[in-house]
Amino acid sequence: MDDLRELYQTVILDHNKAPRNFGELEDPDRQADGHNPLCGDRLTLHLQLDENDRVVDVKFSGQGCAISTASTSLMTEYALGKTKDEILATKALFHELVTGNPNEEGSTDGLGKLAVFGGVREFPARVKCATLAWHTMEAALNNDEQPATTE
């Protein structure tokens, strides 16, 4: 596969075209904004949590590139039904996958479908596009007041 096919895998293109969980929740327990000042991508995440900090509903809205949109879409799909601790642990694995040494293959253990972002590490300019969703998720789970940013 050439590098571009590696970056823009079919799953990513599909989630970009038809993002899952796109929209807003009527009365979210948690809400966070994410902003990538470099490319102007903006994202709003809405969460519904149960008493154990488990995500029982999630929606996102905003505007971004294919990597950012697909990353958010796949993250929401993943997060549904997971607890805060599980999500934050996966965030760390995901971060390692996309920011690791571009000359080495990253580990996709425990990432399931999120492994499609393995090509991102070869495009340092695109790492922030992939991680914005997760920064925003962390802000929402921690109930941060400040918008998440990639800077």
Add this chain to the structure above:
Amino acid sequence: MSADRPFDVRSVRRDFPIFEQTMRGKPLVFLDSAASAQKPAAVAERMADFYKHEYASIHRGVYQLSEAATFEFEKARGKIARFINAANPHEIIITRNATESINLVAWSWGRKHLGTDDEILITGMEHHANIVPWQMLCQETGAELRVVPLLEDGSLEPGAFEAMLNERTRLAALCHVSNALGTVNPMREMIAAAHAQGIPVLVDGAQAAPHMAVDVQDLDADFYAISAHKVFGPSGVGVLYGKLALLEAMPPYQGGGSMIHTVSFEKTTYAEVPARFEAGTPDIAGVIGFGEALDYLEQIGMSAIEAWEKELLDYATDRLAEVPQVRLIGTAANKASVLSFIIEGAHPHDIGSILDQEGIAIRAGHHCAQPVMERFGIPATARASLAFYNTKEDIDVLVRGIHRVLEFFG
């Protein structure tokens, strides 16, 4: 030194060592000169020579090396004056970049002349560098920032500028050429309209100076701001042109060495223009390197450059029009060197990454002109920008690259 030598892009490209390189195994197609231009070898060589054999502090030394360095520095100031046809080299103030040039006017001239109820007039196509300093000034003084609206093609609404000038307007701050849209504003006429009401005009010339002969006297500009790095010179050097009478009536911008006449703890008297506005040690080699870049441009001739770039822009506009998915943002009748575009279904950032794989350097984003993006209801554009070293083959490669984008996002 003939400006009539026929323009030959092949031979011009040989003056720019960067084009000998490949990017990702492909020839470099550099279409981001509006962000910062490539440098002819002569500029780097002149600066290296200066550092190796001629370097010394300027304006202070009593020894020969320093006198010679001062002479070279001041000679470069003279070249800058000639490049924009300033009447007097004392009207050329050396700054770090166009941004600092504009801030200098906002701080020094602005704080002296602005008050509550006053207005500053800008256009809807300004770079943040020609918005934020005025906003800060307005916040401080209570003055109001007013904005001339744009038409759908990215030109100014006809008559709007003239209609918005009024007895409260203290300054118009206008870009000569828009970096996000390529629009060339009718600067001479706009300045005349402002002057008819006694209003001075600052021109942000950052995107004009690389592409056309600028004549500040013919324009009758009161201030004119330039960045050397966009004019094939080094980064770290900018220019503020100001009419001598205006500059002489302005208080200093920064305090320090070089800008004083005498200093005691009780009282300091300030130096004459331009030294008054040049506190501290400047980028000596950078200014001399910029002088070398201007010599180079003079040899080629700005009119030859303008003619070639027009041919290129027309060719590129036609070629992009062949791709129905591409929509140009900025289609004013009078344009220079910028092709901002969007592709339905493909975010500019993705366009940039795919083109990069083909060795093509473009910019993707808001181009430090977020209000322009807002005006057109888009978050960002992809921007290909031209300089005289670009070729029609560069455009062909760009169009092929866009077809590659469509393979993913068509």
